[in-house]
Amino acid sequence: MVIQEQTYRPYGYEIKEKRPFSPCRSACPVNTDVQAYIALISTGRYNEAFEVIRSVNPIASACSYICHHPCEQACRRCSIDEPLAIRHLKRFALEKASGYRRSKRRILKNTQGKNIAIIGSGPSGLTVANDLADLGYGVTIYEKHLALGGMLASAIPPYRLPREALQEDIDDILSKGVKAILNCQVGKDISLNEIIQKNDAVVIAVGLSQSRSLNIPNIDSDGVLLAIPFLTSVVFNRGVKIGKNVLVIGGGNVAIDVARTARRLGSNVEMVCLESAEEMPAWKWEIEEAMEEGIKIRNRWGPNAVIKEDEKVKELEVIKVLSVFDKQGKFNPSFDKNVKDIIQADTIIITIGQMSDNSFAKDSPLKIEGGRFSWDPNTQMTNHPSVFITGEVVTGPGSAIAAVASGHKTAHAVHLFLQGQLKPGLLPNFEKEKIEQIPEEIKGKIKPQSRLKILHLEPAIRCQTFDHFERGYDEESALKEAGRCRGCGGGAIVDSSRCMACLTCKRVCPYGAPIVKAYSEIRPEFCQACGLCVSECPAQAISMVSYDVREIRDNMPVTIGILNPDRKIPVIAGFFCTHHVGVKGFQVPDNIRVIPLSCVSRLDVLDILKAFQCGADKVAILKCPEDSCKYESVNTRFSLRLSRAKKLLQMLSIQPEKIVVLSELEVGELGDNHFFK
């Protein structure tokens, strides 16, 4: 992440940077502030959610489809029920903000007067291009394929990643003025030396574009294919031919993609892998989806020989695997050669890993040792000072978002280099301390709330098409799902110079988060960010990391607007809990000024007073019924505040009936309700 002035910063950014991250954020290779964007989604602020996401992730749309979402695996909700559907919420926000996103595209000038060439347009190369363009450099990408995006464009099958999504990311980057030279293989169409000569810096981002093969008899028979060329031919419609019975060798994610792709070409597909079902490196959900599509998996068998007939594949001989890993836990398979089996097949696709193709650097100054470029992880530099290297070609196989992280580091390194300031220890570090899991003693206070189902096309239908198979959330589902987030790390903090240790927060907090000694300290692992304590603190010493506690009041004059003194229809301030009504409920009659809240726990007596002070005739509060509130104790605190507010209004001769609380009412009925007329 290159530090730039214009970058969007979510509320509380500075504070968050100094405190342990939410586990989701810490698990994300680029530290996407998940908590922040989910909170923004939950109040309908989709454009801001987009900004949070895009500020660290230039391939956000692609990630919203294919990211392996380590954030979800780390989500603190896992210990209660299921993780937030973070990736899917990201997709929702990006789709909602797409108009805004396009409207923000701007060409950026080469203010630095320096040029950088990037070889390879995968996630890492695109990230470097994005960041350096932001910093005012002239950037050119060389890509051997006809499309930008690396494996995302040339290998990941479109049923998982629709190309329109990837294109949104690429359009963002190209709109900044980044040049792309497609169909240009460095080493063949242009030499690396020439590129080095013509540019102030060069970044190698070539990924791992070659599939590994097996060293077994008859591997060169007709009908034996390699994974990446196979996927690329399908993606680019190069008319690849496979047989009726396809065998895929391998048990990783790429193998699953190969198998499901072959299935979509109409073949019967079987996978053979060394690992047991539990040991398979592919993600569980990918395996399940493949099996739903009728793909068979043979676990714990190893390929021994291809049996051919007239140079064509006929069968694969397999032998039983005894173990895959040795005592040190290293990959080192052992076999029982006496237990054999024969599997019929007319196509075999080998999917056992990738390696880099370094041939383009043959006559260049770059040093290659043991098939690897020599480089310094502290500076991302190769042995040649102006040539940098990034992404999977040096990190080894991983995820798209990990390649983005590598890209950010490299862009920063190039920038420092061109400014004459590059030295070790200055590159961004994404390894961040995280908040502990939800403490045992409060687990019982967090209501289980199941994750909103992500709908898939029926297996029988989806395995006949390359159309994307997963349906996005509609607004209602997205808001419900966003509402499950516990706001980790976005909770309460105390200004110790105002706190006088009155103990109120400790008494109010349903989760025992505050510890009050000389002053209150709120333990982030306990805090659920309900916000109850904020409005109760008599010294106004508490604020929230994730939102501005004064925002409602400060905006009230604008929210209510200038009123006609002769109005016939009352103007009503509507404090609406978005968990209860969603944002669809925001389309209400004109006389209701909607103020979305993510729970009435955040509604302050002062907010109600302020509404009247700004001229509202009445106040309506829409909240969840008692038993479905997301937080504990909200009803008690809410009724106390309500009765206080009514008392205060009475002192001002305003009838308490001017405040109404609705919880069962359907939003559509608002216009018919007498109160609103």
Place this chain on the structure above:
Amino acid sequence: MIVGSQKPFDEIWEMIQSFKKILVLGCNTCVAVCHAGGSKEAEILSEMIKVKAKQMSHSIDVNSMSVMRQCENEYLDEFMDNIKSTDLVLSMACGVGVNFLSDKINAVPVYPALNTSFYGGVPKEGLFIELCAGCGNCILHLTGGICPIARCSKSLMNGPCGGTDKGKCEVSKDIDCAWFLIVERMKLLGALEKLYDVQPPRDWSTSFHGGPRKISLEHIKAYEEQQGGQIR
């Protein structure tokens, strides 16, 4: 801790309505603990005044702020310019704060928004009870830690009186008889016999009856007298 409660709003309005520029000044120590005069209450009160002014078509400029304590110079000093530049300070402090600030600014009126009530404890959220009268001559060691001056309606030194009734005070069924409590406590402490000593009439001069009180730390006072000026 000092406990107070807000004056009825109408009374406050009566007091302040003729002023054009008002600063509602919260005090963030004792009276904040009892939710009567901290920063939060100051902001609420200022909103109330704004609504009322609008209703009455008065134009009043009302602001609120708060300091840690209105009874010490250091907490006030950095805000004095701000505090002075108003027509009226509506203080949310206890009477100590109101006095202290009035003495400090002289030229601008400081009005009380609270009724200062007593020295109290907080047995639970939202409840404040009087436990000490600040009489200047403590006898709690003789009475099991229960103050008869503050907690007996008649401040008797040799109680209980004839009005005690099943542990309650004759003044009200809602008041515990302090002397009943004292007897029970002394039993528990195994010190009941101490109550047979009759307490002589009290010297009330240490209480308010001797005029306003002042305490200075001896060593500081002596040093200052010797040096002929304030320490600094």
